[in-house]
Amino acid sequence: MILQNLSIKRxxxxxxxxxxxxxxxxxxxxxxxxxxxxxRNLLRQDLMTQAEIIGYNSAGAMEFKDxxxxxxxxxxLTAKEDIVTAxxxxxxxxxxxHYFRGNAAFSGFLPIHLQKxxxxxxxGYLEVFQxxxxxxxxxxxxxxxxxxxxxxxxxxxxxNILIIFVLVSGLFALFVSSKLQGLISKPILxxxxxxxxxxxNKNYAVRAVKTYGDEIxxxxxxxxxxxxxxxxxxxxxxxxxxxLKTRTQELEEEVFQRKQAQEELLKAKHAAExxxxxxxxxxxxxxxxxxxxxxxxxxxxxxxxxETRDSGKVENVQDLRKIQGAxxxxxxxxxxxLDLSKIEAGKMGLxxxxxxxxxxxxxxxxxxxxxxxxxxxxxxxxxxxxxNTMRADITKVRQILFNLLSNACKFTDHGTVSVDVDQIKLxxxxxxxxxxxxxxxxxxxxxKENLFQEFAQADASIARKYGGTGLGLAITHRFVQxxxxxxxxxxxxxxxxxxxxxxxxxLVIETTEAAQSDSASKIPAAPSETxxxxxxxxxxxxxxxxxxxxxxxxxxxxxxxxxxANGEEGLRLAKQVDPLLITLDxxxxxxxxxxxxxKLKSDSKLADIPVIMVTIVDNEAMGLDMGASNYLIKxxxxxxxxxxxxxxxxxxxxxxxxNSVPLSYVAESPASRKTVGxxxxxTRRN
Amino acid sequence: MPKIxxxxxxxxxxxxxxxxxxxxxxxxxTAQDGEKGYSLARSEAPDLILMDISLPAMDGWEVxxxxxxxxxxxxxxxxxxxxxxxxxxxxxxxxxxxDDYDTKxxxxxxxxxxxxxLLVEKKVS
Numbered sequence: 001m002i003l004q005n006l007s008i009k010r011x012x013x014x015x016x017x018x019x020x021x022x023x024x025x026x027x028x029x030x031x032x033x034x035x036x037x038x039x040r041n042l043l044r045q046d047l048m049t050q051a052e053i054i055g056y057n058s059a060g061a062m063e064f065k066d067x068x069x070x071x072x073x074x075x076x077l078t079a080k081e082d083i084v085t086a087x088x089x090x091x092x093x094x095x096x097x098h099y100f101r102g103n104a105a106f107s108g109f110l111p112i113h114l115q116k117x118x119x120x121x122x123x124g125y126l127e128v129f130q131x132x133x134x135x136x137x138x139x140x141x142x143x144x145x146x147x148x149x150x151x152x153x154x155x156x157x158x159x160n161i162l163i164i165f166v167l168v169s170g171l172f173a174l175f176v177s178s179k180l181q182g183l184i185s186k187p188i189l190x191x192x193x194x195x196x197x198x199x200x201n202k203n204y205a206v207r208a209v210k211t212y213g214d215e216i217x218x219x220x221x222x223x224x225x226x227x228x229x230x231x232x233x234x235x236x237x238x239x240x241x242x243x244l245k246t247r248t249q250e251l252e253e254e255v256f257q258r259k260q261a262q263e264e265l266l267k268a269k270h271a272a273e274x275x276x277x278x279x280x281x282x283x284x285x286x287x288x289x290x291x292x293x294x295x296x297x298x299x300x301x302x303x304x305x306x307e308t309r310d311s312g313k314v315e316n317v318q319d320l321r322k323i324q325g326a327x328x329x330x331x332x333x334x335x336x337x338l339d340l341s342k343i344e345a346g347k348m349g350l351x352x353x354x355x356x357x358x359x360x361x362x363x364x365x366x367x368x369x370x371x372x373x374x375x376x377x378x379x380x381x382x383x384x385x386x387x388n389t390m391r392a393d394i395t396k397v398r399q400i401l402f403n404l405l406s407n408a409c410k411f412t413d414h415g416t417v418s419v420d421v422d423q424i425k426l427x428x429x430x431x432x433x434x435x436x437x438x439x440x441x442x443x444x445x446x447x448k449e450n451l452f453q454e455f456a457q458a459d460a461s462i463a464r465k466y467g468g469t470g471l472g473l474a475i476t477h478r479f480v481q482x483x484x485x486x487x488x489x490x491x492x493x494x495x496x497x498x499x500x501x502x503x504x505x506x507l508v509i510e511t512t513e514a515a516q517s518d519s520a521s522k523i524p525a526a527p528s529e530t531x532x533x534x535x536x537x538x539x540x541x542x543x544x545x546x547x548x549x550x551x552x553x554x555x556x557x558x559x560x561x562x563x564x565a566n567g568e569e570g571l572r573l574a575k576q577v578d579p580l581l582i583t584l585d586x587x588x589x590x591x592x593x594x595x596x597x598x599k600l601k602s603d604s605k606l607a608d609i610p611v612i613m614v615t616i617v618d619n620e621a622m623g624l625d626m627g628a629s630n631y632l633i634k635x636x637x638x639x640x641x642x643x644x645x646x647x648x649x650x651x652x653x654x655x656x657x658x659n660s661v662p663l664s665y666v667a668e669s670p671a672s673r674k675t676v677g678x679x680x681x682x683t684r685r686n
Numbered sequence: 687m688p689k690i691x692x693x694x695x696x697x698x699x700x701x702x703x704x705x706x707x708x709x710x711x712x713x714x715x716t717a718q719d720g721e722k723g724y725s726l727a728r729s730e731a732p733d734l735i736l737m738d739i740s741l742p743a744m745d746g747w748e749v750x751x752x753x754x755x756x757x758x759x760x761x762x763x764x765x766x767x768x769x770x771x772x773x774x775x776x777x778x779x780x781x782x783x784x785d786d787y788d789t790k791x792x793x794x795x796x797x798x799x800x801x802x803x804l805l806v807e808k809k810v811s
Contacts, residue, residue, distance in 0.1 A: 288740060288769040295769075295791035296698035302794060303706050331791060351776065552744070556752070638747065639782065 016177030051130035074099035085145035204231035376414040412440030430505035443491040452477035535580035540570035567591030586615035601627040691732035693723035720744030754783035
C-alpha cells in the first residue's frame with residue numbers, strides 16, 4: 001500500500017535495486033551453499049581418512065590390550081583442532097581408550113548404537129565410525145566426533161563477505177538506478193508539472209516538452225494535442241461568452257429603454273386622459289357659466305319685451321327682439337360646442353322614444369319657415385304614406401333635420417328647399433330616409449372631403465358671408481352615427497345639394513347604461529333619527545371639499561363618517577375604527593391611493609374591509625386588480641355611491657345568512673332593511 | 687294662487703324668473719341655497735318647486751332626495767333645472783324623484799306649460 005503511493009522516482013529506484021539485489025543474493029547464496037556442501041563432503045572425507053589412519057595405528061594396541069599406547073595414539077589428535085572427541089570401543093561395546101579436547105568433561109554422550117562403519121551429522125557434529133581390524137579380524141570400533149569448526153568459520157566468513165558484497169553492490173545499484181530512473185521519471189514528472197500548471201492557472205497555452213521518442217514521448221505528444229484542442233475550444237468559448245455578454249448588455253439596455261418608453265407612454269396616456277377629462281369638465285363648467293348669464297339676458301329681454309308691448313312702446317320691441325335673437329344664437333353656439341365635446345367624451349347618451357315622424361317634420365318646417373322666407377325660399381314636403389312612427393332620440397332627429405334644413409335655407413337664394421321622407425327596407429331592416437334638397441350654391445368635390453369635420457366650413461369666405469360655427473354638419477354626422485344611421489351628400493357647385501340621412505326605424509341599444517341609471521335612481525334616501533348601531537365609513541381624500549361633501553352625503557345615508565386627509569392617517573384610522581368600508585382617493589401627496597390600497601390589502605386585519613376607489617384617475621382595471629371592491633370616477637355619481645355603500649351595509653349585517661337577504665331587497669325597501677339590520681346580530685368580518 | 691318655491695343661487699336668474707312667474711300670477715318664494723330651499727319647502731308648503739341643480743354646498747339632487755324622502759314634502763312636484771344638458775342629467779333627475787326636468791336658459795313658455803300641467807295633475811290627484 002505504502003509502496004503503491006511512492007513517487008515514480010522512488011518506485012523505479014526501488015524496483016531496480018530490489019531486482020538487482022535479489023538476483024545478487026540468490027546467485028551468491030546458491031554459490032555459497034554449493035561451496036559449503038562441497039567443503040563439508042571434503043571434511044567428511046578428511047575425517048574418514050583420519051579415522052582409517054587412527055584405526056590402523058590403534059589396532060595393535062587394541063589387540064594387545066595396551067591402553068596407554070592407544071591413548072597416546074589418540075592424543076596425537078591434539079593437532080587436529082576440530083576433533084573434539086575420539087573413543088575406541090572394544091568389540092563388546094565398552095570404552096577402551098578415549099580422547100577429549102581441552103579436557104572438557106565428557107558429556108556422557110556415547111553413541112548408543114555402535115556402527116561398524118559410517119558417517120553421520122548429529123547435532124552440529126560430524127561423527128565417524130571406523131571398524132578397527134587386525135589381519136582381517138574385528139578388534140574394536142573407533143568413534144571420531146568433529147565440531148566442524150573449519151566449516152563454521154568458513155560459513156561465517158562467507159556470510160560476512162556476502163553481506164558486505166550485497167551492501168556495496170546495493171549502494172552501487174542505488175546510485176546507478178537513481179541516475180537512470182530519470183530517463184523514465186523525468187518526462188513523466190514534467191508532464192505532471194505541466195498538467196498541474198494547466199489545471200491551476202487555467203492556462204491552456206503551455207506545452208509539455210518531448211524528450212524521447214518512446215511511449216512517454218507519444219503520451220506527451222497526445223497530451224499536447226489535447227491541450228491545443230482544449231485551448232482552441234476555450235478561445236472559442238471565451239469569444240462566444242464575450243459575444244453573449246455584449247448581447248445580454250444590449251438586451252438589458254433595450255429592455256430598459258423599452259420600459260422607459262413604456263412608462264413615458266403610460267405617463268403620456270395618463271396625461272392625455274387627464275387633459276381630455278379636464279377639457280370635458282372645463283367645457284361642461286364653461287357651458288354652465290356661459291348659460292347662467294345668457295339665461296338672464298334672454299329672460300330679462302323677454303320680460304322687457306312683454307312689458308314694453310303692454311305699455312305701447314312698440315319701437316323698442318324690435319331692439320329687444322334683437323337682443324333675444326343674439327342671445328339665442330349665442331346659446332345655440334354654446335350648445336353645439338357642448339354637444340360636440342360630449343360626443344367626443346363619449347358622454348352623449350340616447351333617449352329613445354316612439355314618435356310620429358310627420359309631426360316632427362311639420363314642427364321643423366314651421367320653425368324654419370322664417371329662415372326660408374328671409375332668403376325668399378319655399379319649403380316643400382313629400383311624406384310617403386308608408387312613413388308612420390319611428391323609435392329614436394327625438395331631440396337628435398329634430399336637431400339633424402334642423403341643421404340640414406337651416407343649411408339648405410342659408411345657402412339657397414330664392415329657390416326651393418324640399419324634404420322627402422320615406423320608409424325603405426335595406427338588409428332586412430326598416431329605415432326611415434330623410435332627404436333634404438336645395439337649389440343653392442352647391443358643394444365642390446374638394447369641399448365635400450371635409451364636410452363632416454368639426455370647424456370646417458366649405459371655406460373661410462363662407463363663414464364671413466353666412467356665419468355659423470361650422471359645427472352643424474359635424475354634429476349632424478355624429479348624431480346619425482350615434483343612432484346607427486348613415487348620411488351622404490350629392491352635390492355639384494351651382495347645382496344645389498342633396499343630403500340623405502337614413503336612420504333605423506326601430507332603434508335598439510344594447511348597452512346596460514339605462515338599466516344602471518334606473519337602479520341607481522332607486523336609492524332610498526332614508527334619513528333616520530336613530531344613531532345607534534351606525535356603521536362607520538372611512539373617507540381618505542386630500543381634498544377638504546371632497547371630504548366635506550362625502551361626509552355630508554354619507555351622514556345623510558345614516559353612516560358615521562371618519563375622514564383622513566392623507567394615506568398614512570387613513571391607514572391609522574382604518575386600524576382604529578374598523579370601518580364598514582373605505583372610500584379612497586388615488587392622487588394624494590406622499591402616500592398615494594395605490595400605496596394605501598396595497599397596504600390595506602396586505603394587512604390581514606384590514607384586507608377584508610371593502611375599498612371603493614373614488615378618483616379622477618381612470619384606471620378601473622388596476623383598482624380592481626389590486627383588490628378594490630368598486631371604482632368610481634370623480635365627480636362621483638352619488639346615487640351609485642349610495643347603492644354601493646348600501647350593498648356593503650347589507651353584506652355586513654347579514655353575513656351570517658347572506659342568501660336569505662338578497663341585495664336588491666334592500667334597495668327597494670329601506671324599512672325592511674332597518675328591520676334586518678336590527679334582527680341580525682352584528683357580525684364582525686373576522 | 688298657487689305658490690311656487692324657486693331654489694336658485696344666481697341672483698339675476700332668481701330675480702328674473704320670480705318676477706316673470708309673479709307676472710303670470712303665481713306667489714313666489716325664493717331660496718338661494720339648498721339648505722334654505724329645504725327648510726322653506728317644509729315651512730311654506732309650496733304647490734310646486736323649481737329646483738336649480740347646481741347649488742353650492744348642498745346641491746339640488748340632495749335637496750330633492752331629502753324632500754322626496756320626507757312624508758311632509760313628498761307630494762310637492764319638483765321641476766329640476768340644470769345648465770348641463772346631459773341626457774344623464776335628465777335620467778338622473780327623473781330617477782331621483784323629480785317630476786319634470788328643464789334646461790337653462792329657460793324657455794319660459796315651455797317651462798310655464800310644464801308648471802301648469804304639474805299643478806293640474808296635482809289638483810286632480
